[in-house]
Amino acid sequence: RGKRAFIAGVADDNGYGWAIAKSLAAAGxxxxxxxxxxxxxxxxxxxxxxxxxxxxxxPDGSLMEITKVYPLDAVYDTLEDVPEDVKANKRYAGxxxxxxxxxxxxxxxxxxxxxxxxxxxxxxPEVTKPLLETSRKGYLAAISASSYSYVSxxxxxxxxxxxxxxxxxxxxxxxxxxxxxxxxxxxxxKAALESDTRVLAFEAGRRHKIRVNTISAGPLGSRxxxxxxxxxxxxxxxxxNAPLQKELSADEVGNTAAFLVCPLASAITGAVVYVDNGLNxxxxxx
Ligand code: NAD
Numbered sequence: 001r002g003k004r005a006f007i008a009g010v011a012d013d014n015g016y017g018w019a020i021a022k023s024l025a026a027a028g029x030x031x032x033x034x035x036x037x038x039x040x041x042x043x044x045x046x047x048x049x050x051x052x053x054x055x056x057x058x059p060d061g062s063l064m065e066i067t068k069v070y071p072l073d074a075v076y077d078t079l080e081d082v083p084e085d086v087k088a089n090k091r092y093a094g095x096x097x098x099x100x101x102x103x104x105x106x107x108x109x110x111x112x113x114x115x116x117x118x119x120x121x122x123x124x125p126e127v128t129k130p131l132l133e134t135s136r137k138g139y140l141a142a143i144s145a146s147s148y149s150y151v152s153x154x155x156x157x158x159x160x161x162x163x164x165x166x167x168x169x170x171x172x173x174x175x176x177x178x179x180x181x182x183x184x185x186x187x188x189x190k191a192a193l194e195s196d197t198r199v200l201a202f203e204a205g206r207r208h209k210i211r212v213n214t215i216s217a218g219p220l221g222s223r224x225x226x227x228x229x230x231x232x233x234x235x236x237x238x239x240x241n242a243p244l245q246k247e248l249s250a251d252e253v254g255n256t257a258a259f260l261v262c263p264l265a266s267a268i269t270g271a272v273v274y275v276d277n278g279l280n281x282x283x284x285x286x
Contacts, residue, residue, distance in 0.1 A: 003024075003115040004030045004032065004114045005024050005029045005117075005118060006070075006107060006114050006117055007020060007021050007031065007032070007034065007118040008072055008074060008117075009034065009036070009120035009121030010033040011036055011042075012039075012043065012223055013052045013055040014221070014250075015220070015224065016250055016254070017120035018250070019251050019253055019254035020118055021033060021064065022055075022056075023254030023258040024118075024261070025058060026059055026060070029115075030067050031066050032068050032069075032111070032114070033066055034069075034071075035069050035071060035072060037092050037095060037098050040071050040095060041091075043069065044069055047066065070097075070103050070107065071097070071098035072098050072100070073092075073098050075123075075141075075145050076100065077101055077152050078102075079101075079102065081099065082099065100149075100152045100153055100156050104159075104160060107160065108160045113160050113161065113162050115161065115162050115164075115166075116261045117153060117165070117168075118257065119149065119153055119154075119168070122146040122170075123141070124189065125142070126138030126139070126142070126185070127183055127184040127186050128181075128228065129184050130180075134184050138184050139188065142186050143185060143188065143189050145189075147189045151196060154167055154204065158204060158207075158208055158210065161208065163209040164209055164210075164263075165211075166262075167204070167211070168260050168261060169193055169215075170214065170215055170253075171193050171272065172190050173274075173279075175187060176194075177280075182230075193214060194214055194272050197213065197214045201271075211269035213268060213269060213272075214273070215260070215273050216275070216276065216280065217275050217276060218238050218248040218277055219235045220235075220248060222250075237285065238277060238279050241279065242279040243279075243281065243282070246277060248276065248277055253275045256275045
């Protein structure tokens with residue numbers, strides 16, 4: 001039977017999550033996605049109305065099928081964690097079972113098991129502020145949405161992952177080098193995500209034979225990246241300074257993700273894999 005993937009963090013056809021879904025679908029996987037609750041309605045109605053049909057096209061000419069879209073808010077683990085004002089919020093009250101635990105339970109009820117778990121989400125409310133101006137609340141929110149969300153997803157989905165399965169997340173080089181403009185504790189959150197990748201690879205490998213890796217991706221003009229405000233500058237910088245002077249396409253990250261979660265990568269775990277036209281290897285821009 002084909003593999004089944006759950007991809008958390010798809011809400012339009014511009015980001016890395018969408019590209020990863022396509023590469024996995026092209027390789028024959030069944031696609032389930034987790035979509036942030038506030039973005040759910042617009043994503044589902046756009047899908048239904050055919051707005052994404054052009055970008056659903058796979059190399060063989062068929063259209064990617066998304067078997068099911070699950071509402072998800074990865075900053076809440078269980079229903080008990082959800083504050084009253086969020087419960088009462090119109091956008092959240094319109095759907096249910098969107099905490100991490102409930103989403104995993106729903107997938108289990110619907111499909112039993114999965115083989116592949118993808119974390120392609122991040123959020124830092126103070127991302128435009130330098131670290132020195134970041135509040136404790138903003139810093140912890142960045143870590144909660146961008147780092148712990150992965151620990152939580154893996155923790156809740158591992159019980160329904162088949163042995164031999166694999167998981168990946170997306171990180172950014174601001175975790176290890178200074179990238180002015182990537183603020184609000186987001187650089188810290190990515191450093192945590194990369195460190196956790198190693199520890200989770202150990203724990204998930206020993207206990208469940210599951211591999212855990214992260215892709216350090218180059219700049220892409222996604223919705224999330226545009227909110228940071230400096231993405232065009234980063235894309236231009238990469239084009240000018242990377243060993244490969246070409247635009248980075250989301251598909252290149254998608255294809256690497258498909259490799260990392262497939263048996264061809266059966267000995268790779270705990271790794272940070274750069275998909276950035278080689279920019280990470282440069283010492284100075286030139
Ligand atoms: P994107 O906007 O396509 O994806 C981010 C997704 O996270 C969105 O769908 C958003 O709805 C979702 N999200 C935010 N908070 C959430 C929450 N609490 N619960 C569930 N979902 C939530 O943008 P993207 O740039 O493709 O981001 C995907 C991943 O790639 C992120 O981890 C990002 O940090 C990483 N990344 C992006 C770049 C880049 O330049 N775009 C570079 C390196 C790494």
